[in-house]
Amino acid sequence: MSNLNIRQLSYDFEGIDFVWNPQNPAFSYLANVISFQTIGFEKFICKTVHEVLPLIEDHMLRAEAEDFAKQEMMHSKGHMTHVRGLIGRYPDLQDVFNESVRDFESKWAAHSTEYRLAYSAIVEGTSLPLYKIIIRHRERLVLPGDARVASLLLWHFCEEIEHRSSALKLYNALVGKPFYRLRVFPDVGQHLAANMMRIADRFFRIVPEAAGIDMRQAMADVPRLDRARMTASLFASQLPFYNPSRGSVPDYCSIWQERYEAGADMTSKTVLS
Numbered sequence: 210m211s212n213l214n215i216r217q218l219s220y221d222f223e224g225i226d227f228v229w230n231p232q233n234p235a236f237s238y239l240a241n242v243i244s245f246q247t248i249g250f251e252k253f254i255c256k257t258v259h260e261v262l263p264l265i266e267d268h269m270l271r272a273e274a275e276d277f278a279k280q281e282m283m284h285s286k287g288h289m290t291h292v293r294g295l296i297g298r299y300p301d302l303q304d305v306f307n308e309s310v311r312d313f314e315s316k317w318a319a320h321s322t323e324y325r326l327a328y329s330a331i332v333e334g335t336s337l338p339l340y341k342i343i344i345r346h347r348e349r350l351v352l353p354g355d356a357r358v359a360s361l362l363l364w365h366f367c368e369e370i371e372h373r374s375s376a377l378k379l380y381n382a383l384v385g386k387p388f389y390r391l392r393v394f395p396d397v398g399q400h401l402a403a404n405m406m407r408i409a410d411r412f413f414r415i416v417p418e419a420a421g422i423d424m425r426q427a428m429a430d431v432p433r434l435d436r437a438r439m440t441a442s443l444f445a446s447q448l449p450f451y452n453p454s455r456g457s458v459p460d461y462c463s464i465w466q467e468r469y470e471a472g473a474d475m476t477s478k479t480v481l482s
């Protein structure tokens with residue numbers, strides 16, 4: 210038993226608009242990129258966790274690692290339905306998706322277990338700073354849009370915050386070496402950014418609605434001070450002795466969990482707000 214809960218939400222994204230939040234096309238663009246990228250990345254994490262499970266001696270940590278991978282698999286299932294909905298409207302996006310998944314598979318195969326654990330810990334380390342700001346500004350970024358995407362993102366981001374320490378715990382238990390994580394950070398960041406920009410560029414060429422949208426403006430509605438705080442926290446999250454369990458978590462995360470556990474419809478906008 211771990212402290213993580215495995216939840217499942219089902220969606221039907223048939224007919225989903227590329228600009229699913231007309232009040233914020235740039236954030237819509239970014240969220241679509243996240244859906245396409247997440248699946249390859251979460252597969253990377255799950256393969257890494259399954260690879261190291263037999264090496265984990267602490268049974269509590271092993272249970273947490275198993276649940277961590279289960280949560281990621283559920284997220285990928287949800288994002289896959291979103292990706293399928295977009296491919297249904299723009300069939301050429303299938304190649305974009307395949308390319309992203311292959312990119313993560315090659316990255317996984319090209320490196321050691323130590324690197325794969327560092328990669329997972331680095332990216333998961335960004336969860337709290339990044340998703341906290343989106344959750345706090347959900348009224349502007351997420352909620353005005355299509356309820357299905359809003360629901361998928363809020364579910365995923367709340368659970369990313371819930372398991373924000375898991376990858377780092379695994380890294381610390383099996384690799385240690387706090388400075389190695391910092392050393393490979395530029396390579397990890399470069400790989401992720403290149404994957405993301407490739408997807409964004411393909412969208413631009415394939416999806417007519419993407420024309421004229423500048424994805425870099427996705428967070429423009431968030432006050433400058435909050436964005437500056439996020440950048441500082443993202444930097445801090447990569448420092449050798451960072452402890453994600455110490456950071457403050459938005460109240461919304463526990464509200465979301467309570468509503469889910471009470472059986473509320475987590476795809477309804479009134480429940481989500």
Ligand SMILES: [Fe+2]
Pocket residue numbers: 251280281284285365369
């Ligand atoms: Fe996830």
Ligand SMILES: [Fe+2]
Pocket residue numbers: 281333369372
């Ligand atoms: Fe995660």
